[in-house]
Amino acid sequence: MIGAGREARIGILEPSRARHERLAAWYDAEYQPLLRFAYFLTADAAEAEDLVQETFVRLHRAGERVYDEGFRPYARQTLLNLRRSSLRSAFRERRAFTRIHVEGAGGDPAETGAGTDVRRALMGLTVRQRACLALRFYEDLHVRDIAETLGLSEEAVRKHIQRGLDRMRSALGEENPG
Amino acid sequence: MSVESRVKQEFERLAGEVQPRADGWRDVEARIRRERGVRIARSSLIAAAAVAIVFAALRLGTEQPVVLEPPPVGNGRLAFVRADPATVREGQVPATALYSVEPNGTGLRMLADGINYRSRPAWSRDGSMIAFARGDDILVANSDGSGTRTLVDCAFPTCSASHPVWLPNQTHIGFVRTEGPRVSIWVVRADGSGLADLGISFRQISDHSWSPDGRRVAVAGQRGEDGIHAIYIVRVVNGELLSTIEPPGIEIGETVAWSPDGEWLAFDAFGVEARTICRGKGIYLVRPDGSSVTPLTGLSSEAADCTDVYPAWSPDGNEIAFTRARAEFGSDGFIGDLLAIDVVSRQIRAVTSGPTLDCCPSWQPIPQ
Numbered sequence: 423m424i425g426a427g428r429e430a431r432i433g434i435l436e437p438s439r440a441r442h443e444r445l446a447a448w449y450d451a452e453y454q455p456l457l458r459f460a461y462f463l464t465a466d467a468a469e470a471e472d473l474v475q476e477t478f479v480r481l482h483r484a485g486e487r488v489y490d491e492g493f494r495p496y497a498r499q500t501l502l503n504l505r506r507s508s509l510r511s512a513f514r515e516r517r518a519f520t521r522i523h524v525e526g527a528g529g530d531p532a533e534t535g536a537g538t539d540v541r542r543a544l545m546g547l548t549v550r551q552r553a554c555l556a557l558r559f560y561e562d563l564h565v566r567d568i569a570e571t572l573g574l575s576e577e578a579v580r581k582h583i584q585r586g587l588d589r590m591r592s593a594l595g596e597e598n599p600g
Numbered sequence: 601m602s603v604e605s606r607v608k609q610e611f612e613r614l615a616g617e618v619q620p621r622a623d624g625w626r627d628v629e630a631r632i633r634r635e636r637g638v639r640i641a642r643s644s645l646i647a648a649a650a651v652a653i654v655f656a657a658l659r660l661g662t663e664q665p666v667v668l669e670p671p672p673v674g675n676g677r678l679a680f681v682r683a684d685p686a687t688v689r690e691g692q693v694p695a696t697a698l699y700s701v702e703p704n705g706t707g708l709r710m711l712a713d714g715i716n717y718r719s720r721p722a723w724s725r726d727g728s729m730i731a732f733a734r735g736d737d738i739l740v741a742n743s744d745g746s747g748t749r750t751l752v753d754c755a756f757p758t759c760s761a762s763h764p765v766w767l768p769n770q771t772h773i774g775f776v777r778t779e780g781p782r783v784s785i786w787v788v789r790a791d792g793s794g795l796a797d798l799g800i801s802f803r804q805i806s807d808h809s810w811s812p813d814g815r816r817v818a819v820a821g822q823r824g825e826d827g828i829h830a831i832y833i834v835r836v837v838n839g840e841l842l843s844t845i846e847p848p849g850i851e852i853g854e855t856v857a858w859s860p861d862g863e864w865l866a867f868d869a870f871g872v873e874a875r876t877i878c879r880g881k882g883i884y885l886v887r888p889d890g891s892s893v894t895p896l897t898g899l900s901s902e903a904a905d906c907t908d909v910y911p912a913w914s915p916d917g918n919e920i921a922f923t924r925a926r927a928e929f930g931s932d933g934f935i936g937d938l939l940a941i942d943v944v945s946r947q948i949r950a951v952t953s954g955p956t957l958d959c960c961p962s963w964q965p966i967p968q
Contacts, residue, residue: 450625461615503870587603594606
């Protein structure tokens with residue numbers, strides 16, 4: 423009876439430990455690419471780190487629903503949703519508004535992370551547009567892979583890339599082709 | 601150089617600025633431990649409550665529950681925020697106006713302009729007045745938009761007032777006041793007097809809705825340092841946390857609405873396991889004790905590229921109006937319509953349509 427009880431306890435504890443170890447292995451392998459992705463979305467080191475940490479907490483909560491092959495898209499979709507969710511809060515919206523319109527007009531570019539026109543234009547895009555452009559032009563992913571990674575349709579990805587580039591051209595004073 | 605090359609170059613520059621932390625995993629573990637502690641404490645509370653309920657039931661024997669009749673009110677007009685989609689952009693304030701419309705979509709009327717995006721208006725309990733947020737202030741007006749006056753005068757960055765809710769006692773309006781890092785629920789009388797802090801503070805509040813008896817408030821937001829976004833049920837009189845609603849398999853969204861009979865909460869959420877019609881968020885129902893989570897806007901294996909947000913109960917409790925958006929929330933070209941769903945039959949009907957963003961409905965009560 424004692425043995426059976428012990429096995430039962432191990433049976434309860436083991437999945438939790440295994441989940442934790444699996445998460446640690448994912449962290450070792452994926453922390454840096456995820457942090458880079460988060461930084462592409464925020465251009466803010468502290469916020470990017472916070473997003474990545476919260477993403478791993480959500481992954482832990484998701485538990486057995488996330489498998490090895492599904493980890494990368496799940497992590498990036500979670501991170502993207504967290505970023506979009508955080509942007510929706512009225513306070514952050516206000517802060518972003520202040521950053522763009524007050525600091526952006528006369529603030530310290532090094533402090534705001536808007537060191538170049540291209541940087542400023544990039545940060546003026548929507549989160550999804552920025553994510554799609556990052557995966558397309560930094561990670562060289564094809565539209566199909568971006569769609570799979572972000573949980574979007576291929577058409578939506580094309581639209582986000584096209585609109586993102588159009589807005590970049592417009593912000594940089596270039597003419598849109600066609 | 602092409603814009604594509606410049607974008608690639610800028611991402612490479614950004615990548616060069618990334619500074620990975622050596623001890624980040626320790627922080628992740630600490631966050632997981634903290635969240636687990638909250639969950640265990642919550643489970644213990646639920647278990648204790650269940651035991652208490654069982655004992656109470658045993659002691660009560662066959663006593664019949666008290667059934668409260670819903671208040672005799674009819675459904676008036678729907679007030680909502682209409683934004684020009686060309687001006688909806690992250691980090692910027694879009695051009696908006698407050699409108700009202702009959703529930704069948706006719707009789708569109710503009711009540712006020714320049715009002716806050718994502719802060720829904722609130723009808724008084726007799727339907728004769730409406731409160732709304734503009735800039736950092738709370739204003740009230742007559743139901744036709746006349747007689748606008750400022751009720752709460754705030755000045756960013758000192759403070760910001762938003763999310764007005766007319767309380768069941770008809771005399772007070774509750775609202776969210778942000779002052780520095782402090783985000784809390786305040787009340788003020790409809791004549792502007794009696795401004796008071798209820799001492800209900802959160803890390804972030806995206807919406808709040810009061811129970812029909814005015815004793816509890818449901819808050820969608822983040823509470824404390826753990827940063828868990830959930831719906832919190834708080835006792836108004838002392839700020840005591842009564843329950844936390846964070847159903848498994850669901851990412852709680854930003855809005856919450858208490859039903860007129862007090863039996864249900866409607867909220868928006870991302871379904872991780874069960875997708876609703878929209879790929880984005882869907883409208884869900886849950887009991888105030890966190891039980892009976894029900895996706896209201898239907899389940900589908902082939903979700904469309906839309907998101908359902910901002911549920912608002914009809915005063916008779918039979919329908920819920922909401923916004924169905926058809927592109928990314930906050931992006932260029934974002935459009936959304938007001939819809940209404942019958943709570944029992946789940947039939948959805950359109951209220952507004954067109955190339956605008958119609959958001960954040962509030963349903964006018966008409967005393968019978």
